Amino acid sequence: xxxxxxxxxxxxxxxxxxxxxxxxxxxxxxxxxxxxxxxxxxxxxxxxxxxxxxxxxxxxxxxxxxxxxxxxxxxxxxxxxxxxxxxxxxxxxxxxxxxxxxxxxxxxxxxxxxxxxxxxxxxxxxxxxxxxxxxxxxxxxxxxxxxxxxxxxxxxxxxxxxxxxxxxxxxxxxxxxxxxxxxxxxxxxxxxxxxxxxxxxxxxxxxxxxxxxxxxxxxxxxxxxxxxxxxxxxxxxxxxxxxxxxxxxxxxxxxxxxxxxxxxxxxxx
Amino acid sequence: xxxxxxxxxxxxxxxxxxxxxxxxxxxxxxxxxxxxxxxxxxxxxxxxxxxxxxxxxxxxxxxxxxxxxxxxxxxxxxxxxxxxxxxxxxxxxxxxxxxxxxxxxxxxxxxxxxxxxxxxxxxxxxxxxxxxxxxxxxxxxxxxxxxxxxxxxxxxxxxxxxxxxxxxxxxxxxxxxxxxxxxxxxxxxxxxxxxxxxxxxxxxxxxxxxxxxxxxxxxxxxxxxxxxxxxxxxxxxxxxxxxxxxxxxxxxxxxxxxxxxxxxxxxxxxxxxxxxxxxxxxxxxxxxxxxxxxxxxxxxxx
Numbered sequence: 238x239x240x241x242x243x244x245x246x247x248x249x250x251x252x253x254x255x256x257x258x259x260x261x262x263x264x265x266x267x268x269x270x271x272x273x274x275x276x277x278x279x280x281x282x283x284x285x286x287x288x289x290x291x292x293x294x295x296x297x298x299x300x301x302x303x304x305x306x307x308x309x310x311x312x313x314x315x316x317x318x319x320x321x322x323x324x325x326x327x328x329x330x331x332x333x334x335x336x337x338x339x340x341x342x343x344x345x346x347x348x349x350x351x352x353x354x355x356x357x358x359x360x361x362x363x364x365x366x367x368x369x370x371x372x373x374x375x376x377x378x379x380x381x382x383x384x385x386x387x388x389x390x391x392x393x394x395x396x397x398x399x400x401x402x403x404x405x406x407x408x409x410x411x412x413x414x415x416x417x418x419x420x421x422x423x424x425x426x427x428x429x430x431x432x433x434x435x436x437x438x439x440x441x442x443x444x445x446x447x448x449x450x451x452x453x454x455x456x457x458x459x460x461x462x463x464x465x466x467x468x469x470x471x472x473x474x475x476x477x478x479x480x481x482x483x484x485x486x487x488x489x490x491x492x493x494x495x496x497x498x499x500x501x502x503x504x505x506x
Numbered sequence: 507x508x509x510x511x512x513x514x515x516x517x518x519x520x521x522x523x524x525x526x527x528x529x530x531x532x533x534x535x536x537x538x539x540x541x542x543x544x545x546x547x548x549x550x551x552x553x554x555x556x557x558x559x560x561x562x563x564x565x566x567x568x569x570x571x572x573x574x575x576x577x578x579x580x581x582x583x584x585x586x587x588x589x590x591x592x593x594x595x596x597x598x599x600x601x602x603x604x605x606x607x608x609x610x611x612x613x614x615x616x617x618x619x620x621x622x623x624x625x626x627x628x629x630x631x632x633x634x635x636x637x638x639x640x641x642x643x644x645x646x647x648x649x650x651x652x653x654x655x656x657x658x659x660x661x662x663x664x665x666x667x668x669x670x671x672x673x674x675x676x677x678x679x680x681x682x683x684x685x686x687x688x689x690x691x692x693x694x695x696x697x698x699x700x701x702x703x704x705x706x707x708x709x710x711x712x713x714x715x716x717x718x719x720x721x722x723x724x725x726x727x728x729x730x731x732x733x734x735x736x737x738x739x740x741x742x743x744x745x746x747x748x749x750x751x752x753x754x755x756x757x758x759x760x761x762x763x764x765x766x767x768x769x770x771x772x773x774x775x776x777x778x779x780x781x782x783x784x785x786x787x788x789x790x791x792x793x794x795x796x797x798x799x800x801x802x803x804x805x806x807x808x
Contacts (some may be wrong), residue, residue, distance in 0.1 A: 322708060334709050336724070338802070384682060399714065
């Protein structure tokens with residue numbers, strides 16, 4: 238599926254977050270984690286949300302995923318209110334979250350299996366995406382036999398195989414070593430370009446946000462507000478093969494990085 | 507789209523050399539663990555040989571009276587005698603089979619049968635109660651104190667009331683084993699369900715799973731290692747209980763034979779019974795461990 242085709246057929250599959258406030262109680266006190274969040278995620282966007290730890294980034298992701306219900310306001314996907322987890326909103330978790338009682342292949346097939354897709358068909362789908370993330374040779378391994386980076390690749394394949402409208406990623410590369418992280422960032426970018434999927438990606442790394450995102454958001458600390466929201470437009474004109482190190486020293490990249498960093502510090506990070 | 511699709515070749519998605527090297531390291535570590543396990547068994551066998559030698563030395567030198575500690579040879583003879591037809595006493599022409607009317611293996615089998623029925627019922631029913639208690643709050647709230655109370659009791663403390671209710675025969679012993687095995691399995695199930703990671707449940711829901719899918723693909727397999735562990739504890743506990751429970755009208759029964767032979771001063775037979783009881787316990791444990799490795803190979807790894 239090309240990116241353009243995805244855009245025309247799915248133009249109504251946008252995620253709209255309207256006046257969302259989220260509070261939770263801890264030790265008898267009410268804490269406001271998020272306040273008056275308004276945000277629209279268009280199909281095909283790669284939205285990166287950066288912010289200091291504890292600013293409510295993960296809370297926002299869990300609200301979109303349907304793991305939490307907002308205290309106030311509403312979240313819709315394609316006009317339908319989000320009332321709980323669903324296959325149209327796939328989640329890649331921070332920690333490797335594959336099922337150790339299944340092989341890598343069975344994990345990746347699980348989504349289609351739950352939808353009663355025929356065995357041959359779902360096996361082919363799973364194989365396609367496992368090949369895409371470079372795990373074609375590890376189909377019959379158990380997740381615990383794979384390295385951390387490979388487990389995260391398998392999680393990405395599992396979500397892609399399920400073909401959701403939006404993929405929610407909660408610092409998926411946070412626990413990986415620097416080299417593996419850079420490799421997976423490049424691969425994720427390639428996957429996004431080739432599939433045209435909508436991605437909502439949380440990170441505490443400003444560089445990661447700018448490198449990956451087509452749009453970068455910054456959230457302030459408690460209560461969380463979106464204090465910065467800009468498209469990343471200089472990368473689209475660059476050569477896609479440019480080495481990551483070289484890209485990170487581009488003036489436009491450095492400028493945006495400083496801007497975002499300042500925004501995070503000003504917001505109490 | 508705010509980004510132009512790539513026209514040039516994308517970076518290769520296949521596993522790089524580094525990833526494959528990482529994978530080789532993981533495999534190498536597994537092999538090293540297996541070698542270490544083989545070494546441990548070697549040490550254990552060597553220590554067993556040393557213990558047997560010491561036992562033989564102490565008895566052969568005559569430092570301890572055979573009544574208190576018979577020689578390994580005498581124990582072996584008692585073991586063989588108890589498994590064969592032999593004269594009732596030395597020089598007598600009257601032949602008997604085994605001891606107390608049964609061969610030793612029949613005594614062992616009788617005890618194992620009581621275990622199979624009592625513990626078997628517990629294995630079938632305890633996880634059900636555990637799942638109910640862990641998922642339906644009021645049930646857990648009401649039942650848990652009673653379960654803890656039952657667990658705290660030494661089963662032999664209530665064998666008397668079971669005999670009044672179910673008679674002196676096998677039924678009271680089977681009930682005893684059932685009640686001994688039930689609490690550990692139920693508690694293990696409850697702990698298992700309560701420790702299922704929220705992320706695991708959320709993941710299957712985000713893939714489109716409904717209530718039944720959450721149970722089938724996440725809660726049941728997540729809990730299986732805990733239940734098996736509970737079963738292992740329950741079997742060990744029930745085995746110590748069955749041996750003691752057979753003091754009352756436990757013929758045939760390996761615990762009965764161990765006890766009665768002691769009172770008749772047949773110490774070689776008593777020690778043979780003790781060794782059989784211990785080896786049976788170890789084999790039962792190995793059996794459950796083997797089932798664990800087969801059914802829940804991921805246990806402790808993720």
